[in-house]
Amino acid sequence: MDAGSIRGGADRLGLEASVLSRQIQTLERELGVQLFLRSARGVTPTDAAAVLLSYARTAQSNANLLKAQLEELTSAKRGLIRLAVAEGFIEPLVEYVLRDFNQAHEKVEVTLTLVSSVEAVRMVAEDTADIGLAINPPPAEQVLVRNRRARPTRLVVWPEHRLASCKTAVPLNELLHEPLALMSPGYGLRQMAQLAGYVERASLRPKYMTSSVAALKLLVRNQLAVTFMSDAAVESDVRRGELKTVPLENAVFNATEVQLIVKSGKTLSSASQTLMAYIDQHIF
Known part of the structure; x- marks a missing residue:
């Protein structure tokens, strides 16, 4: 669904398109639903596919949270934090926030995706990013604004x-x-x-x-x-x-306003909450 086609999805996964197509058909049989409508022009996702995709993203996010919480119990301070950031704030984020954060959390992995504000909202809402930093982002039901500041x-x-x-x-x-x-x-x-x-x-x-x-x-x-x-x-x-x-x-x-956003109702790891505190300190 993200790639827009079987071929695109197969390329991302490093598979042959025929192999991925068979795996999708197997999944459809196991679930008892049709996930894609097939035609000469390609495939179109069904409503069932959208439900399954939402479940898969939530399950992956919960798995990441569980892993982070268990690792925090061992005091290893490990984990993964996914950031979606408007490019205009990449310099203060790296120079001040991540520099200080890394000194206390050397083993925490951070993925940093530079996106438009609209894309940052989408990624947070779909739980493909844990924290978003956006400029005048559009409102969304699934997104909670944790902090905001006027930045002319x-x-x-x-x-x-x-x-x-x-x-x-x-x-x-x-x-x-x-x-x-x-x-x-x-x-x-x-x-x-x-x-x-x-x-x-x-x-x-x-x-x-x-x-x-x-x-x-x-x-x-x-x-x-x-x-x-x-x-x-x-x-x-x-x-x-x-x-x-x-x-x-x-x-x-x-x-102009910069906003720190997270997914509504989501429990963030301790490391993610600490990183947000650094963002509050240096950017807001």
């Missing part, structure tokens, strides 16, 4: 840019003739830029689009474009004198 979005320019030394907030119409770099559609920063432009009737058309915050920074450092980011995303770049941030005169950008 700034204009990011190179140090010699004409607006770099601006002492007042910059209106959007001042940027209409600037080459602009934005995140790809689906990312929170892109959605905010579209909403901000709509509110002020300013057409913010990007010259460059990317799914990488690192690429946005490179475009600005090489004086090819200006962009929008939070202070946290460019803190180290500003400290080194490579980039400058300028406040924006826009209610949408000034209402």
Whole structure:
């Protein structure tokens, strides 16, 4: 279901498609339900497949939690934590949170997936991530917001840019003739830029689009474009004198919020709770 096809699923598992197809048919016989509708165009998952997938994800999450709890009883401080993080917060997360966390939890494994805020919500809701860090994420019934903080979005320019030394907030119409770099559609920063432009009737058309915050920074450092980011995303770049941030005169950008999210009703391991405490301390 995740891969979208038998062939895609087989490739991920390192199996032949025919082998995986037979295994699915065996599972269907054992459960007494049809999991996929087969046609010349491929396979379509049934409602039963969605129920089974939800059960499988919950079972895997519970197994991971049990393993972590048993290992914690031995004081080995082992375990696995799955993070889904908006890329704009990867630097403070690594430089401050994970650096300090690792000193006390060297044997805890951490998987770090850089995603859009929408994808972070989906992963937490589906229990494929234990903790999410997102920018203005959409609300979801299965997701609980553990912490939130206002993080205004700034204009990011190179140090010699004409607006770099601006002492007042910059209106959007001042940027209409600037080459602009934005995140790809689906990312929170892109959605905010579209909403901000709509509110002020300013057409913010990007010259460059990317799914990488690192690429946005490179475009600005090489004086090819200006962009929008939070202070946290460019803190180290500003400290080194490579980039400058300028406040924006826009209610949408000034209402940006970062949220720490988890799955509603889920019991987190002790290590996960400790990591969230570090995130609270350094990011919120």
